[in-house]
Structure formats: structure tokens, C-alpha cells
Amino acid sequence: MSHATPLPVSPLPVSIVARGPLRGDVTLPGDKSISHRALMFASLAVGRSRIEGLLEGEDVLATAAAMRAMGATIERDSDGVWQVDGVGVGGLLQPVQALDMGNSGTSTRLLMGLVASHPITATFIGDASLSSRPMGRVIEPLTQMGADITASPGGRLPLMLRGLTPAVPVEYTLPVASAQVKSAVLLAGLNTPGITRVIEPVPTRDHSERMLAGFGAELTVEEGPDGRIISIRGEAELQPQDIQVPGDPSSAAFWLVAGSIVPGSHITIRNACMNPTRTGLLQVLRMMGADITDTSARTVGGEPVADLVVRHAPLTAIEVPADIAPSMIDEYPILFVAAACATGRTVARGAHELRVKESDRIATMAAALTAIGVSVTEHDDGLSIDGSGGARLPGGAQVASKLDHRIAMSMAVAGLVARAPICIDDANPVATSYPAFFETLDALVRATD
Structure with a gap:
């Protein structure tokens, strides 16, 4: 089979250090x-x-x-x-x-x-x-x-x-x-x-x-x-439409966790899609004790939408219900970061699908968290993670994103609560879903400078 080969892109390493609380408004990219x-x-x-x-x-x-x-x-x-x-x-x-x-x-x-x-x-x-x-x-x-x-x-x-x-x-x-x-x-x-x-x-x-x-x-x-x-x-004969795309809940996930684990944080996330098939992480974070409220509920383009307000709160480990997996399958990497900061052992299983995402997200996150000093047990369908009890993570390591945008962004959030910098080997993949991620992160930190 003849085909063209995409040209390789040079890696873009990024080092993330803890810089204080995150405050301000976030305008999400479209879902x-x-x-x-x-x-x-x-x-x-x-x-x-x-x-x-x-x-x-x-x-x-x-x-x-x-x-x-x-x-x-x-x-x-x-x-x-x-x-x-x-x-x-x-x-x-x-x-x-x-x-x-x-x-x-x-x-x-x-x-x-x-x-x-x-x-x-x-x-x-x-x-x-x-x-x-x-x-x-x-x-x-x-x-x-x-x-x-x-x-x-x-x-x-x-x-x-x-x-x-x-x-x-x-x-x-x-x-x-x-x-x-x-x-x-x-x-x-x-x-x-x-x-x-x-x-x-x-x-x-x-x-x-x-x-x-x-x-x-x-x-x-x-x-x-x-x-x-x-x-x-x-x-079928489809009719043209005017469409308004709501904000991506998978992108909101990074700020929900960052706001929960970085002391002093207070973030308002605008226009998040609240489709019930996409709100699994929100449910799990609330089960862990996160302080997240939704306001201004409305409908945009046939989808339920709301603004989410997240404030720092201590998280407690839970056993994540396996039946929630389909409604948060893309959010497991950032959930693993939240678990690393919780008190106790979080068990998150029932997510076999993570093995065939942009990377093997179970193995990739297990390796990344282990590299920065988190105690992790890998299962065929998820991870068990011993949390820090709210203390800073050790950090001080380079982690591999494996060309996976969600791994790169999740480990960037982990860097916000690490004692030593976390270097992500390649942040290029972030552009596949959230081109303004690092710019938004900088703005949230600058709001408290």
C-alpha cells in the first residue's frame, strides 16, 4: 500500500515548577x-x-x-x-x-x-x-x-x-x-x-x-x-444548521484538578459542556471532597452548559466506581494526578480502554508518576495510587508524554504541586486539543503575582 509519511516534529520540552495559587476566569476551547x-x-x-x-x-x-x-x-x-x-x-x-x-x-x-x-x-x-x-x-x-x-x-x-x-x-x-x-x-x-x-x-x-x-x-x-x-x-437528507460549540469538559478537567490541589486557588471555568455522558470526573472529584459548584445552567447548541467554580480543598482517596469509566475515559490521566495529592489510597479501575488511547495511558501515567516519586500499583484496567495527603509531590524528574496531549497536560498540573521541577519531554501534542493551555496556565498564575 503506497502512502505519504508525515514529517517528524522536533520535541518541545517544557519544565513546570510550582508558582503559587491559580486565580481567574478560564474560557474553554470548544468541545x-x-x-x-x-x-x-x-x-x-x-x-x-x-x-x-x-x-x-x-x-x-x-x-x-x-x-x-x-x-x-x-x-x-x-x-x-x-x-x-x-x-x-x-x-x-x-x-x-x-x-x-x-x-x-x-x-x-x-x-x-x-x-x-x-x-x-x-x-x-x-x-x-x-x-x-x-x-x-x-x-x-x-x-x-x-x-x-x-x-x-x-x-x-x-x-x-x-x-x-x-x-x-x-x-x-x-x-x-x-x-x-x-x-x-x-x-x-x-x-x-x-x-x-x-x-x-x-x-x-x-x-x-x-x-x-x-x-x-x-x-x-x-x-x-x-x-x-x-x-x-x-x-438521509441533512439540513444545514447554525451550531454553537460549548466548552470542552475534558479541557475543563485540568483546571478542576489544578484548582483543587494548588492551595489558595479559585478558578471560574466558563461555558463548560455538562452533558451527563461527560461529567464523570466532576462526580468523582466531588466524591473526593472537591469544592466545585456549577452556576448559570443553560442550553447551548442542544447541549447542557454551566459555569464551574473550583476552590482549593483537601481531597480524600476513594475507590472510583467502575461504571463511571465511560463518562470520564479521557479524564483518567488528570484524575490520577488528583489521586496523587489525596489522603489515602485511590483505586481507579474498570478503564481497559485507556490501553488503546493516544498512548497506553495506564502504563504511561504509572511510569510518569513513579518517576516523580508517587507510589503507584498498575493493574490491567487502571491504577492504585497512594496520595501525598496534600503535601507537595517530590518531582525533580523528566517524564515521557508518549505523544499524548492528555499525559503532557496532566503532568504539567502535577508540576504545580511538586517540590522540584517536572520536565515534560515533549509538549507539542498539547496543540491537538488545547493550543492555549500553557498560555492559560500562565495567566492564572499571573493573576496572583
């Missing part, structure tokens, strides 16, 4: 999951959609580039509003070159679903981190629908997908809790005659269902004996 979907669905609508608050990180820009390559017109106005002229369901064009997904697993898996039911062939490539992540969980249902997929060994990128039209509608039960797999099957079903159904035994984030219904897809969600049943009628 990454919703931003991806807004671009994709607008590209499949007939007419012009308008998107405000889009996350302009590298992952979302990879989605925009891929949709342009398949025929959509996507432009950013000078005021930061994005205009998308869609090609209609069934109207995707053959891309001339390989689709470079960078570090974005969401882009890759959802776009595989879109291509699967269109009469085009697309080659997906990505960076070293993405190319190490298995795609078999998406390949399986899309193959059942008729797509012809040739992947690299282990079901990895580079990968070539030949879509089939008409594709075959399926009823697919998710073997693992994955919103990406669910969404990929639903998106393939958009251009498939008849009804495509996904059964999820464990509920996952429901942004695809909410937004597809908003664009006019005929979609139903009901409870069945084996879990939630999401059904979508194919050969």
Missing part, C-alpha cells in the same frame, strides 16, 4: 468531540452551515482538511466563525491524496464510517502515535456493512478503505463501550438503505445522536433488554 461532528455533519448537509466556538486544535483541523478533500467547502471567517457548504449525504468525492489524520483517533474512526457507505476509496495515515492504535473495533462492523478494508499489521494505519454503495444495514452490539465505534456505524448508516442499529450495553457520550437529530436525520433512541438501541434510517 473536541462536538467540533469533529459539527464539521462532518455540516459537510453532509445540503446548503451552508455556520459553526461558532469550533475548537481550532490540530485534531479538528485534520477533520476539516479531510472533509475538504472529499468535496466540502470549509472556510473560517475573520471573526472566528466557520462556514461549511456541504455536499449532501452520498455526495462525498474521491480524495486525491491520502487523508492525514495526524494524532486524531476520533477523526479516523468516524471518517472511516462515512467513507464506508460511499463509492470512494480513501487511504488513512497518521503520526506515530495514531499509527500504533488498533482500528479493528471499527473495521469489524464496517466490513459487515460491505466496506473493503486493507489495514497494516495489527489492524493499524496506514489503512485503505473502499466504500460500498449501497452498503448493507446491520444491527451491531458494541463489544466495548466506545462512542467512536457507535458513531462510525451510525455515520455509515446515513447513506445505507433501510435501518442501521447500534446496541450499546453501556451508555457512552451521545453527541452524535443529539447532533444528527438536530441536522434532521431520522434517529431514535430507546432502552432495550440489552442496553440502549440507537436506530438511524439511511439515505
Whole structure:
């Protein structure tokens, strides 16, 4: 299989030192999951959609580039509003070159679903981190629908997908809790005659269902004996929309923990998405004793939103309920940092999915925390962490981010409560989801200088 190889980027080491309390307001970047979907669905609508608050990180820009390559017109106005002229369901064009997904697993898996039911062939490539992540969980249902997929060994990128039209509608039960797999099957079903159904035994984030219904897809969600049943009628005609993207709760997570563990901190986080499938970390931090209040509850773009106020408070170790995992799967790395500062031993398990994220987040965080002097026990599905009881962490080590943005940001937060600097070997991946992270951190510290 011929493909282009993405150019390597020189590492960007960053050293973080404790600098006092964090105070001020945080304006969150747009939610990454919703931003991806807004671009994709607008590209499949007939007419012009308008998107405000889009996350302009590298992952979302990879989605925009891929949709342009398949025929959509996507432009950013000078005021930061994005205009998308869609090609209609069934109207995707053959891309001339390989689709470079960078570090974005969401882009890759959802776009595989879109291509699967269109009469085009697309080659997906990505960076070293993405190319190490298995795609078999998406390949399986899309193959059942008729797509012809040739992947690299282990079901990895580079990968070539030949879509089939008409594709075959399926009823697919998710073997693992994955919103990406669910969404990929639903998106393939958009251009498939008849009804495509996904059964999820464990509920996952429901942004695809909410937004597809908003664009006019005929979609139903009901409870069945084996879990939630999401059904979508194919050969849909999506209508253009004006979309407001709320703030990303996964980005808010870093400030929720930083505000909780750095003495004297008082942070207000504006416009955070409060979708109940995304608030697991908030629940867990409150169980640990965090002082977090939500105010100004409202609805933005069909999603519940609020402002969150976090103040420093002593945290107490807990056993994290395993059934919360799907609603906080991206937040486990920063939860591990909170646990490192709590009193007692925190046990956080039930998160097998962490093994196949941008890095093996269980092993990577275990290694990073151990390097800075935290006592950690690694399990196949999580970590047990002995907390410092609120005392500063030892620090004084270099840690490996493994090309994972959430590892880099989590260890940056750990550096705020370390006795000696923590050096992160490469902060470049932070740009995939939160380009202004370090700038925001500096502003929160400066507010108390």
C-alpha cells in the first residue's frame, strides 16, 4: 500500500515548577468531540452551515482538511466563525491524496464510517502515535456493512478503505463501550438503505445522536433488554444548521484538578459542556471532597452548559466506581494526578480502554508518576495510587508524554504541586486539543503575582 509519511516534529520540552495559587476566569476551547461532528455533519448537509466556538486544535483541523478533500467547502471567517457548504449525504468525492489524520483517533474512526457507505476509496495515515492504535473495533462492523478494508499489521494505519454503495444495514452490539465505534456505524448508516442499529450495553457520550437529530436525520433512541438501541434510517437528507460549540469538559478537567490541589486557588471555568455522558470526573472529584459548584445552567447548541467554580480543598482517596469509566475515559490521566495529592489510597479501575488511547495511558501515567516519586500499583484496567495527603509531590524528574496531549497536560498540573521541577519531554501534542493551555496556565498564575 503506497502512502505519504508525515514529517517528524522536533520535541518541545517544557519544565513546570510550582508558582503559587491559580486565580481567574478560564474560557474553554470548544468541545473536541462536538467540533469533529459539527464539521462532518455540516459537510453532509445540503446548503451552508455556520459553526461558532469550533475548537481550532490540530485534531479538528485534520477533520476539516479531510472533509475538504472529499468535496466540502470549509472556510473560517475573520471573526472566528466557520462556514461549511456541504455536499449532501452520498455526495462525498474521491480524495486525491491520502487523508492525514495526524494524532486524531476520533477523526479516523468516524471518517472511516462515512467513507464506508460511499463509492470512494480513501487511504488513512497518521503520526506515530495514531499509527500504533488498533482500528479493528471499527473495521469489524464496517466490513459487515460491505466496506473493503486493507489495514497494516495489527489492524493499524496506514489503512485503505473502499466504500460500498449501497452498503448493507446491520444491527451491531458494541463489544466495548466506545462512542467512536457507535458513531462510525451510525455515520455509515446515513447513506445505507433501510435501518442501521447500534446496541450499546453501556451508555457512552451521545453527541452524535443529539447532533444528527438536530441536522434532521431520522434517529431514535430507546432502552432495550440489552442496553440502549440507537436506530438511524439511511439515505438521509441533512439540513444545514447554525451550531454553537460549548466548552470542552475534558479541557475543563485540568483546571478542576489544578484548582483543587494548588492551595489558595479559585478558578471560574466558563461555558463548560455538562452533558451527563461527560461529567464523570466532576462526580468523582466531588466524591473526593472537591469544592466545585456549577452556576448559570443553560442550553447551548442542544447541549447542557454551566459555569464551574473550583476552590482549593483537601481531597480524600476513594475507590472510583467502575461504571463511571465511560463518562470520564479521557479524564483518567488528570484524575490520577488528583489521586496523587489525596489522603489515602485511590483505586481507579474498570478503564481497559485507556490501553488503546493516544498512548497506553495506564502504563504511561504509572511510569510518569513513579518517576516523580508517587507510589503507584498498575493493574490491567487502571491504577492504585497512594496520595501525598496534600503535601507537595517530590518531582525533580523528566517524564515521557508518549505523544499524548492528555499525559503532557496532566503532568504539567502535577508540576504545580511538586517540590522540584517536572520536565515534560515533549509538549507539542498539547496543540491537538488545547493550543492555549500553557498560555492559560500562565495567566492564572499571573493573576496572583
